[in-house]
Amino acid sequence: DAGITQSPRHKVTETGTPVTLRCHQTENHRYMYWYRQDPGHGLRLIHYSYGVKDTDKGEVSDGYSVSRSKTEDFLLTLESATSSQTSVYFCAISEGGMSYEQYFGPGTRLTVT
Amino acid sequence: GENVEQHPSTLSVQEGDSAVIKCTYSDSASNYFPWYKQELGKGPQLIIDIRSNVGEKKDQRIAVTLNKTAKHFSLHITETQPEDSAVYFCAASEGWEGIIKTSYDKVIFGPGTSLSVIP
Numbered sequence: 609d610a611g612i613t614q615s616p617r618h619k620v621t622e623t624g625t626p627v628t629l630r631c632h633q634t635e636n637h638r639y640m641y642w643y644r645q646d647p648g649h650g651l652r653l654i655h656y657s658y659g660v661k662d663t664d665k666g667e668v669s670d671g672y673s674v675s676r677s678k679t680e681d682f683l684l685t686l687e688s689a690t691s692s693q694t695s696v697y698f699c700a701i702s703e704g705g706m707s708y709e710q711y712f713g714p715g716t717r718l719t720v721t
Numbered sequence: 722g723e724n725v726e727q728h729p730s731t732l733s734v735q736e737g738d739s740a741v742i743k744c745t746y747s748d749s750a751s752n753y754f755p756w757y758k759q760e761l762g763k764g765p766q767l768i769i770d771i772r773s774n775v776g777e778k779k780d781q782r783i784a785v786t787l788n789k790t791a792k793h794f795s796l797h798i799t800e801t802q803p804e805d806s807a808v809y810f811c812a813a814s815e816g817w818e819g820i821i822k823t824s825y826d827k828v829i830f831g832p833g834t835s836l837s838v839i840p
Binding site for chain 2: 612648649650651652653667698700709710711712713714715
């Protein structure tokens with residue numbers, strides 16, 4: 609298995625609070641991604657990074673920000689969590705761009721009450 | 722933008738039978754089509770992919786076919802086994818390799834198919 613960890617694995621938080629999810633990789637892959645998974649929607653890309661300090665928006669980026677200060681870490685921040693952000697969040701990595709195999713982490717289940 | 726539809730949403734087959742999952746896409750520029758398998762409580766894992774210059778690809782019991790004219794591609798699993806039970810996702814993207822792109826390059830996933838293989 610690719611060396612990808614996500615923390616925390618589960619979190620319950622209240623509406624309006626900030627939340628940061630962490631993705632850590634040991635593969636030295638250049639590209640990192642954050643997805644959310646919701647029933648009936650598959651996986652939707654939130655943000656991605658193509659290098660340290662190089663990030664771009666995905667299809668559902670509103671309400672989320674990201675940072676990548678080191679190759680191995682990619683942080684996803686919900687500035688002010690809303691109930692619509694209750695979801696399972698997956699981090700993924702790849703050696704090249706999006707036409708390369710993506711390796712997914714174990715996921716973080718976030719509940720916003 | 723790209724839209725990927727996937728059918729059926731659920732599928733039950735007897736062990737040993739074949740399973741077929743179909744996907745359609747809307748963007749004719751898409752040229753990379755991966756399939757991911759997600760077991761319960763885990764992240765998705767790539768099982769096979771195909772690029773637009775190929776019509777079919779096989780890997781043991783798994784095969785994928787692509788019809789670019791009709792904009793659809795399918796996953797075929799033969800001789801199904803209980804361990805094939807999982808959620809399967811198709812995806813489509815305008816793939817690129819190597820050089821850094823400055824514009825957003827989407828990978829769009831289908832909504833998933835829950836496959837149950839009955840022993």
